[in-house]
Structures are given as C-alpha cells and as structure tokens.
Amino acid sequence: MSAVMVTRKVTRKWEKLPGKNTFCCDGRVMMARQKGVFYLTLFLIVGTCALFFAFECPYLAVHLSPAVPMFAAVLFLFVVAMLLRTSFSDPGVLPRALPEEATFIEMEIEAANGSVPAGQRPPPRIRNVQINSQIVKLKYCYTCKIFRPPRASHCSICDNCVERFDHHCPWVGNCVGKRNYRYFYLFTLSLSLLTIYIFAFDIVHVVMRSVDSGFVSTLKESPGTVVEVVVCFFTLWSVVGLTGFHTYLISLNQTTNEDIKGSWSGKNRLQNPYSHKNIMKNCCEVLCGPAYPSVLDRRGLLLEKPGTPAIQSASKTSGLELQIAKAKAAAFLRKQSCDNADYSSPSSTWSSASLKERVTNVKGKSSSAKENGSTPKSKSTDHTDTNSNTKEQDPTPKEKASALKERVSCSKEKRQSSKEQGPTPKEKASGPPLASPDDLTDTLLEKERVQ
Amino acid sequence: MSIAHSFFPYKILVSSSPFLFECWTTHSLQDLRQQAPIAAKVFVQRDYTSGTICQFQTKFPATLETRIDKQQFEDTIRKLNSLYAEAEKLGGRSYLEGCLACLTAYTVFLCMETHYEKVLKKIASYIQDQNDKIYAPRGLLLTDPIERGLRVVEITVFEDRSTGPGR
Secondary structure (H helix, E strand, O other), rough: OOOOOOOOOEHHHHHOOOOOOOEEEHEEEEEEEEOOOHHHHHHHHHHHHHHHHHHHHHHHHHHOHHHHHHHHHHHHHHHHHHHHHHHHHHOOOEEEHHHHHHHHHHHHHHHOOOOOOOOOOOOOOEEEEEEOOOEEEEEEEOOOOEEOOOOOOOOOOOOEEOOOOOOOEOOOOOEEEOOHHHHHHHHHHHHEEEEEEHHHHHHHHHHHHHHOOHHHHHHHHHHHHHHHHHHHHHHHHHHHHHHHHHHHHHOOOOOOHHHHHHHHHHHHOOOOOOOOOOOHHHHHHHHHOOOOOOOOOOEEEEEEEOOOOEEEEOOOOOOHHHHHHHHHHHHHHHHHHHHHOOOOOOOOOOOOHHHHHHHHHHHHHHHHHHHHHHHHHHHHHHHHHHHHHHHOOOHHHHHHHHHHHHHHHHHHOOHHHHHOOHHHHHHHHHHOOOHHHHHHHHHHHHHHOOO | OOOOOOOOEEEEEEEEOOEEEEEEEEEEOHHHHHHEEEEEEEOOEOOOOOOOOOOOOOOOOHHOOOOOOHHHHHHHHHHHHHHHHHHHOOOOHHHHHHHHHOOOOHHHHHOOOOOHHHHHHHHHHHHHHHHHHHHHHHHHHEEEHHHOOOOEEEEEOOOOOOOOOOO
C-alpha cells in the first residue's frame, strides 16, 4: 500500500457562517452587507474635520490658543475610533443551533404541544419565563432554530439573532446590540461634541476674521468654513437628538427595539424587569458593564478534506456531530428502502423530529434486534478485516448522501403534510424488523474513523 | 445495566497508511471523542429567571438518571453558574475596567485581557477537570457552553460498551 497524502485546505469558521454579514481581515472585521452609508458617514466626518484643520486651525492656533486644534484632534480620533469599533465588532450575534440541538428543541416543543389534530395549525412556539415577577415571552426563531433569549431579536438585514438587539444602523453599517451598544452611544455622544465644537469655532473664526477684514472677504478666504457650517448645522439636529434619545433609553435600561414596540410602556401593568429603578445604576450597567466576549469564534479553524462533501470542525467535540448526522442519515435511508412498499408519503428532512422519534423508537425496541444484528458489529471489531471492509464499502456513504440530497429536494414541498402525519411513521417504526440503526451507527462511525 | 467498574476499556484504531495497529487502553477523553458511538445528547437550557445574565437550569435531565448522581450534576451546574455570575458581576472592578478602557478609547483591550475572558479561561479549565474526573469515567462529556453560543450546556452520552451488546 502506498502512502496517501491528504492535502487539507484550512478554512476559518467565518467563511462558513450563515447570515448576511461580510467579513474582512480574515474574520477580524464583521459588518453588514450594505456599507455605502457607512462610507458616507466616514467621508463626512473625515472631510469636515480635514477642512477644519486646514482652514480654521492655523488661524485659531495663532490668534486664540494652540489647545483648540489639539483638543479637536483628540476628539476627532476618539470619534473615528468609536465609529470603527461600532462598525467592525460583533454586535452580539447568536450562533444558529446545530442539528442535534434543533432536533432536541423540536422534540420538546412537540412534547409540550401534544398531538395536533390534522388540519389544525400548531400553536405558536412561545416559552413563558418569569423575570423579576414579570412574565416575559420568549419567541422561537425559525431561521436560527432557537428560542430567543430575552431582549434578543432577529435582524432581517443581517439575518442573525442579536442579543439585546437595539436597532440596525445603516450609518455605521452594522447592527447595534449587546456588545457594541456602548461604542455606538459614545460615538453619537462624541460626534455631537465634535459637531458643536467645530460649529462653535467656525463662528468664532468668522467673527474674529470679519472684525479684521470684513465678512464677505472672510468667506472668500476660507470657503471651507461655509461647507463645515452647513454640514454641522444639519448634523447637529440629528446627532444631538439621537444622543439625547439614547441617553433617555440608557437611564431606563431599554432598547430602541423595546421602545418602538412599546414593550414596557406601562400599559397592562408591564414594567421593565431589567431596570434597576435607579438612573445611575442603569447607566453604569450599560456603559461600564463587563466587556462581553464574542461567541461566534470567527477565526476558529475548519478542516476541509478535498473530495468529501462534509466539513469537519477542528474544535473539540463538534467533529462527533458530523458523525451522528451521517449515521442518522444512513439509518433514515436504510429505513426508507425497507419501507418503500407501504410508504405513502416521503418524510421531512433527516434533521426533523420525526426521524429522531423513529430512531429512538427503534432503539428502544431493538434490544433483541441488537443481539440478532451483531454481525456488522463483530465485523467491525475484527481489526484485521476492518480496513478491507471499509475500503469495499467506501462509496456507500457517499452514494447514500447524494440519494438523501435528492430526497430532501423532493420532500421539501410535502413537509407540512408529513409533519401532520407525524404519528404514522412512529407506528411504522415498530413494524418490520431491520438492521438496527445502532449497528449502522457503529459501522459508519468506524468507517469515518479509519478515513 | 450497570457500570461495574469506573472505567472501561476501549479499543483505539490508529491508522497510518500503509499499516495499521491497535492497542488496548483505558479510555480517556481523547478516546471518547474519537471512537465511541453516541447514544444521546442532552441540552441543559438557560435559566432566565434572574434576567439576561448567563445562568443554566439545574433541573436534572431524565436521560442522565442512570449515568450520574443528581447531586454531582447539580454541583457542576451551580459552580458554572457562579463562575458566569462572577464574570458578569457589576461592581467596582467592572466599572474601573470600563472607565479605564473608555479613557483609552478601548485600545487597552488590545494588550490586556478583559475580566470576562479571564473567567472564561477558568471555566474552560473547570469543565476539563470535571470531564476528566467525573464525567468521562461515566461515559459522558460536557461541552463548554461558549462553543454553543452560551445557549446550552451540551452533554454527550456515549454508549456503554463495557457490558457488550444486549442489556
């Protein structure tokens, strides 16, 4: 046998993240897809400040104080730093549920709902939780397949669930959430100060120069001043207003999302359960709270073998999930082929709850089947034959995977009907005997290991 | 079904072409991850009764009844909850850290580790320790919640092969 070198292309996790974010600098920077307005913001800030430094600062540094341009420079750097921090950081995106977790939650939901009569819509997926003597409803996110934590919301622009979702800001080109809200607030606050500062010193500059050389000639000498005044005038109303609004929200420990929806407006005796009822405490929590880490792990490594359809993660335990998923898929396909004669409707995709029920039902009733079906197990435990066995059976999982894909594409339309017919596959599972999925799982896992 | 001994032997298949060899060994975490078939996965959900801080439910899952002592499981979860509470605690230290960071335009985080990150490392080593001492001998594996977005504590239940097929 010749040594086979498997070349592995190393990809990082951010390349395979779902959602509509764009990533730069190999996953270090995370933004929304539409960045045009962000570039406009950056241009306005940098452009206006450049004009200020070019036209006003030389005159004011000499005639007033050198501290004026120095303070402006510090403020400008702070504004840009806060803007970039807000735009480039992860707002607190919740990663989507892996298939096992999604299946587990689905099973819990179905257990809680009981059997839904055919033709009736199942009840909405809501969990009630009591927080500080207030009942809060946790909604289920069909995209991320999780029950959203309190205060989390799904951003349709970025297609992610974000913790403590405030709003999606096109001006910064990112969502504003738990992790970057304080940077956003400091950005608006410092930008307000910068705008007021530039506006004020523009006026001072024009007044001082007009005393010497007249108003019209002043404007002719420094045309930049006119541009700055116009930009600052319009910016003032919007940014200062926004800063005031967010100061109000912070003092009440509310998010823009909650304010818009009127979640804690006081009707129906609804009080904000997250507020400390103390303005200072609320401000301290939002602005000086702990720096939450990103749970996305954008720069983690994903090891991809060329030629295999699946991707194996390099993280500690998640490699096993792939094996489980494959084993389940194979068990499902084997079951399908056995039930072909009396199988009325194709089931939903392999990750659905019905499959899980089927597998667990068969497992529970297959204790005798295990003893009978010990042949594949004994084969796999015989180390001398395993290598040859796996090599002969090598194409099978791949063929099954492609067959499964075709099935998935066909069965997607009939998903609704298959869910309503949930109980029927259960009964079928206990019907004809077949090679136990456990044995199939064992065999498949053996194959994966050797590969 | 009962686990007669605290650890049970696993066969490791180490294949490096052109030859393969095997060795019998008592299991370790590495063995569990590489080869044991998974019987089930249990997901311990978040507990939101105290707000949005990171806490997990201490309710004992039915699937683990035959595998581990209820008290031990609850102790693990309670310890994890206390560690997360320590990470997210609002107090003098977090305010100082926040103010200092703000004054430096948050550039200080480029060179300094945040308090939360330090506690996360503590949590990771605690989970590793628990897995080595308590969970792996019982054929279980705790996954660090940070790998699941701090949403769940995933407990992988491996099949017990010590007593062979049929129970």
